[in-house]
Amino acid sequence: MGKQRAAVLGVGQTHHRSKRLDVTMAGLCREAIDRALADAGLTFADIDAVVLGKAPDLFEGVMMPELMLADALGATGKPLLRVHTAGSVGGSTANVAASLVHGGEHSRVLAVAFEKQSESNAMWALSISVPFHMPVGAGAGGYFAPHVRSYIRRSGAPSHIGALVAVKDRRNGAKNQFAHLRQSDITLESVQASAMLWDPIRYDETCPSSDGACAIVLGDESAAQGRDAAWIHATAMRTEPTTFAGRDQVNPRAGRDAAAALWREAGIDDPLSQVDAAEIYVPFSWFEPMWLENLGFTEEGQGWKLTEAGETELGGRLPVNPSGGVLSSNPIGASGMLRFGEAAMQVMGRAGEHQVDGARIALGHAYGGGSQYFSMWVVGAEKP
Amino acid sequence: MTQAPLSAPLDIGFDYTRSLGPTLSRFVTGLAQRRIHGARGTDGRVHVPPPEYDPVSGEPLTDLVEVAHTGTVTSWCRQPEPLAGQPLQRPFTWAFIRLDGADTPMLHAVDADDVHTGMRVRARWADTGGNGVRDIVCFGPEDSEPAVEPRAADDLTMLTTPIHLSYRHSASPEESRYLRGLADGKLLGQRCPACGKVYIPPRGACPTDGVPTEEEIELPDRGIVTTFCIVNVPFLGQRIKPPYVAAYILLDGADIPFLHLVLGCAADEVRMGMRVEAAWKPRDEWGTTLENIDHFRPTGEPDAPYDSYAGHL
Numbered sequence: 001m002g003k004q005r006a007a008v009l010g011v012g013q014t015h016h017r018s019k020r021l022d023v024t025m026a027g028l029c030r031e032a033i034d035r036a037l038a039d040a041g042l043t044f045a046d047i048d049a050v051v052l053g054k055a056p057d058l059f060e061g062v063m064m065p066e067l068m069l070a071d072a073l074g075a076t077g078k079p080l081l082r083v084h085t086a087g088s089v090g091g092s093t094a095n096v097a098a099s100l101v102h103g104g105e106h107s108r109v110l111a112v113a114f115e116k117q118s119e120s121n122a123m124w125a126l127s128i129s130v131p132f133h134m135p136v137g138a139g140a141g142g143y144f145a146p147h148v149r150s151y152i153r154r155s156g157a158p159s160h161i162g163a164l165v166a167v168k169d170r171r172n173g174a175k176n177q178f179a180h181l182r183q184s185d186i187t188l189e190s191v192q193a194s195a196m197l198w199d200p201i202r203y204d205e206t207c208p209s210s211d212g213a214c215a216i217v218l219g220d221e222s223a224a225q226g227r228d229a230a231w232i233h234a235t236a237m238r239t240e241p242t243t244f245a246g247r248d249q250v251n252p253r254a255g256r257d258a259a260a261a262l263w264r265e266a267g268i269d270d271p272l273s274q275v276d277a278a279e280i281y282v283p284f285s286w287f288e289p290m291w292l293e294n295l296g297f298t299e300e301g302q303g304w305k306l307t308e309a310g311e312t313e314l315g316g317r318l319p320v321n322p323s324g325g326v327l328s329s330n331p332i333g334a335s336g337m338l339r340f341g342e343a344a345m346q347v348m349g350r351a352g353e354h355q356v357d358g359a360r361i362a363l364g365h366a367y368g369g370g371s372q373y374f375s376m377w378v379v380g381a382e383k384p
Numbered sequence: 385m386t387q388a389p390l391s392a393p394l395d396i397g398f399d400y401t402r403s404l405g406p407t408l409s410r411f412v413t414g415l416a417q418r419r420i421h422g423a424r425g426t427d428g429r430v431h432v433p434p435p436e437y438d439p440v441s442g443e444p445l446t447d448l449v450e451v452a453h454t455g456t457v458t459s460w461c462r463q464p465e466p467l468a469g470q471p472l473q474r475p476f477t478w479a480f481i482r483l484d485g486a487d488t489p490m491l492h493a494v495d496a497d498d499v500h501t502g503m504r505v506r507a508r509w510a511d512t513g514g515n516g517v518r519d520i521v522c523f524g525p526e527d528s529e530p531a532v533e534p535r536a537a538d539d540l541t542m543l544t545t546p547i548h549l550s551y552r553h554s555a556s557p558e559e560s561r562y563l564r565g566l567a568d569g570k571l572l573g574q575r576c577p578a579c580g581k582v583y584i585p586p587r588g589a590c591p592t593d594g595v596p597t598e599e600e601i602e603l604p605d606r607g608i609v610t611t612f613c614i615v616n617v618p619f620l621g622q623r624i625k626p627p628y629v630a631a632y633i634l635l636d637g638a639d640i641p642f643l644h645l646v647l648g649c650a651a652d653e654v655r656m657g658m659r660v661e662a663a664w665k666p667r668d669e670w671g672t673t674l675e676n677i678d679h680f681r682p683t684g685e686p687d688a689p690y691d692s693y694a695g696h697l
């Protein structure tokens with residue numbers, strides 16, 4: 001039996017907020033799951049297996065949350081897997097769920113990812129001082145800011161590019177009913193006037209801290225027959241160590257290799273022309289031009305020109321993060337799956353106010369750790 | 385004779401703030417009122433504590449039922465040496481207790497020497513409520529444990545859960561040599577026999593070639609800043625007062641930079657390629673840590689050309 005076709009049948013997400021004090025982690029997941037099942041026109045009884053994605057356990061202080069959540073996930077009597085690849089986990093979880101369908105193991109699989117940042121403090125959890133080391137770590141922003149500086153130096157990008165991305169993504173977020181930050185009146189000047197947190201990264205160029213969840217229902221060809229679906233044309237994942245001599249922290253090889261494999265499998269030789277919408281994991285605004293290059297949409301050093309020309313805005317040549325992206329909502333464990341789910345919503349024509357007109361092919365992308373884990377998929381309105 | 389690897393305690397903790405949602409809020413509020421609630425599942429069974437979602441059907445469970453303070457032990461095991469944070473700090477028994485009115489047992493502690501399956505027990509309540517299931521201190525023999533009446537308490541929607549983890553963090557043998565070198569004011573790295581790259585701290589194996597690294601290299605305490613950021617943001621657990629410059633320092637002769645602090649000039653004067661040297665703490669403050677170097681400071685030499693470190697970004 002060869003590789004089976006797989007498709008997204010439904011996508012659901014929560015209203016992302018800084019504090020969802022009205023629900024438990026289980027209730028948060030369930031809000032996304034109920035919407036995904038409704039979107040797919042299915043119930044728990046139709047689901048064969050469940051895959052859960054979650055960022056590091058220290059973020060909520062729950063060991064093995066998949067066990068605690070089994071009832072809420074409707075996993076009783078079914079296979080339940082947990083995936084863990086740091087911030088990229090939402091994307092990896094969708095890819096693992098897709099692989100269970102591609103492999104012919106299951107007909108319908110539910111993928112779920114979540115984060116309840118309000119129960120903990122991710123900045124603290126990412127800055128634990130280990131004995132014998134210099135305690136200079138300062139969360140994700142402190143980790144990535146030096147590499148953003150390297151990108152700016154290497155590419156010669158003008159300093160306002162990061163602010164342009166922030167303005168675009170936050171305005172896009174204002175069109176997304178589920179987004180945490182909806183700032184339709186944000187301006188280049190207001191972003192540039194915001195506090196410098198980890199120089200060169202400003203407050204308004206930084207993702208928020210969100211509570212939220214995302215769920216995707218995937219199915220095989222028979223499950224997708226006769227209904228709207230986002231067909232999975234390709235998936236890819238690659239990993240590399242955090243540090244080694246000569247590692248390219250700006251344009252990591254794992255990301256380049258994953259993208260090359262993705263485009264090859266999807267039969268795409270000119271991504272910029274052939275992809276209609278991209279949901280790219282951009283937690284700090286400068287990562288838009290960095291990942292445009294890493295993904296092969298432009299040559300190295302040229303990504304910022306696409307951003308500066310407005311080509312990544314809604315209506316541009318390659319709309320990037322029409323949903324508002326991670327800069328508008330960041331439930332960490334779910335952020336990658338939101339990229340994958342939003343890509344599916346685009347090719348299913350279900351993205352509402354932030355729909356890219358006529359989107360037929362879309363990219364979902366996530367990265368995690370110290371730019372170590374990369375996961376991505378290409379979905380299309382037509383069968384591959 | 386090689387010395388034993390170094391190790392040190394690593395203690396972390398956080399008070400997690402749980403939001404309880406509709407079902408668990410009623411359970412926790414009930415406990416503060418000295419009432420115990422279960423939830424009736426879709427198959428008619430009453431579960432205590434109440435699950436938010438039915439274990440069989442996955443449906444939300446909102447039909448809460450009050451059960452008794454008394455019940456029957458269905459299984460048990462002895463805890464002869466209690467751990468910190470457990471319900472009792474003297475030998476006790478963990479037991480599954482099916483409360484009267486419930487169909488499934490809950491886990492709790494029993495304070496008795498002769499616990500047995502079928503034993504009748506009654507809840508013993510904490511003086512202060514609002515701590516979830518810890519509002520029940522433990523269970524005791526039904527006959528000797530006094531009955532307690534419900535009392536008034538405000539609705540609870542949040543619960544704080546302190547979690548502490550205590551580790552013994554160990555360095556590898558190679559890192560331990562490097563750390564003992566630091567205690568003597570030396571910076572010790574290792575060179576890979578295959579690619580020739582010099583790693584500090586040494587890792588014992590080259591991550592690229594996968595071969596052991598044994599050749600020790602002493603490196604100078606000076607080099608360059610490859611890239612950096614200025615940390616302006618304060619956060620929980622921070623040990624250096626912001627603003628400070630967190631920089632990747634590439635020592636002369638090394639092939640990988642490490643993170644350290646740069647002082648000795650204004651933060652906005654720090655540059656990529658800037659030459660820096662270690663500012664050591666007074667020798668009597670040295671230990672087996674990179675913190676023996678208080679910070680790196682500019683040497684005043686001309687900046688390294690970009691091309692000389694472009695491959696280290």
